[in-house]
Amino acid sequence: MLFVEVILVLLGISLCLSEEDSQKTPFFRKDYKYFKEFNAFYKVHSLGKNWSDALTTCQNEGAELIVPSTKEEFDKILEYSQQYFLWIGAHDIFSEGVFITTQGKPLSEFYLKWKQGEPNNVNNNENCLIMEKKGYTDLPCTHIRKYVCKRSTFNLTQNEICETYDLDYTYSSDTDRCYKIHTTPLTWNQAFTSCISEESSLVTINSDAEAKILTKMFAQHPEKSLKGNFNKAEIHIGFNDLLSEGIYLSIDGMSLKESGYDNWSSGQPDNYQGKEHCGSMFRDGTLNDIECSARAMFVCEKTLTTMQNTPLKLSTLSKLPDEQ
Structure with a gap:
């Protein structure tokens, strides 16, 4: 008899939780x-x-x-x-x-x-x-x-830990941030805009640990596996000297040293032919200046509004709310 009562209690809790989930307002983006x-x-x-x-x-x-x-x-x-x-x-x-x-x-x-x-x-x-x-x-x-x-909301995905609908963002406990690598090459300016449209930003490297995260992400896409005519040796990074020649600042206005990472590749930056004003990272994690018009892969990063210490939660709303 006691066993039956326990089962009934658990079923009641489950039904309450299901009802709460069904009444919960779905999430898409903060600006919608x-x-x-x-x-x-x-x-x-x-x-x-x-x-x-x-x-x-x-x-x-x-x-x-x-x-x-x-x-x-x-x-x-x-x-x-x-x-x-x-x-x-x-x-x-x-x-x-x-x-x-x-x-x-x-x-x-x-x-x-x-x-x-x-x-x-x-x-x-x-x-x-x-x-x-x-x-x-x-x-x-x-x-x-x-x-x-x-x-x-039909078929709307939920990446709760990264506070987005986009399941391509992955969380790193080393930085408490989420990252997404874009394999479709864009110019630096287009990459900057693309990240903004995803409520994120073109990644700025703030530590050796973050550089390692990016090099590992980049390594998952070897040059030989990439098709098309674009720069496959570098990814766009969120810094430039567009405001003042030779003064490289992150997209949030800090010097690279203040940002926490200024590991330039040997001989860089060199502003080759006076055309290189945007930032990039080689596959070994070192920095380079690159032409802003060059097409390359890039990484967007999300700074979370709350600290995370829970496992990644992913779900999909495969039905309309009135069907759930």
Whole structure:
């Protein structure tokens, strides 16, 4: 009898915990707002961009350029953004008059409300869409407009210890930080922007221990395993002398010595041909100056808001909240 009572108590605790988990607000990013009625997160970008750059920004943030699914969502986004004209993630770039979303779905599967007289493809140059109170309008994709990014909770991953949705970030107890190596090569400036879009920063080396972490990460991608024409011997690091020639500062404004690591490779920095103003690290952990336009792999790092001393927690929301 006692055994049965213990089992019932444990089942009761399990049910309570399950109920708490189901009611817990999912996490995506700190700069996105969650709307429970749409099971999604949203972010208003008040700095206008052309359609392609707006799309790229949303994708870099792990989201998508919004296409309202319902009239309720359409109205809510206009109210939330307090904007009159917003890019949406739909176009007819592939075939004139055939409007699809950036996921390749017909726009007709979503909320569809054309402004009177639209689409009209003025000068045969209007292939991207904006939303306004009166409906959708086609415009040249090069126009500058504000936009909203959206991330559904469906299949949303949770990397709790690294405080992100991105499972590619891994935690190091040596530095109490999380790291992600990007194997798609970018320029230094693009790498800097890419890390910012992930709510992290282009890595700055603060100790010998951190240098070892990076060299181990880099070693997992030998030069022979990398395809494409780019610098495979170095990774971009968060320092430069762009503000003052020869004075190398980390992206947070400190000298390399103040940052805790200034182990230059022999003969470096040399500002070869007067073109090297950005920072990199060789596979042996030593530093180098590199052309900012050079394409290379890079590492983003996350400084956590709380100290961590628990095992890595990873989970996936494979169902919509109302299905759990």
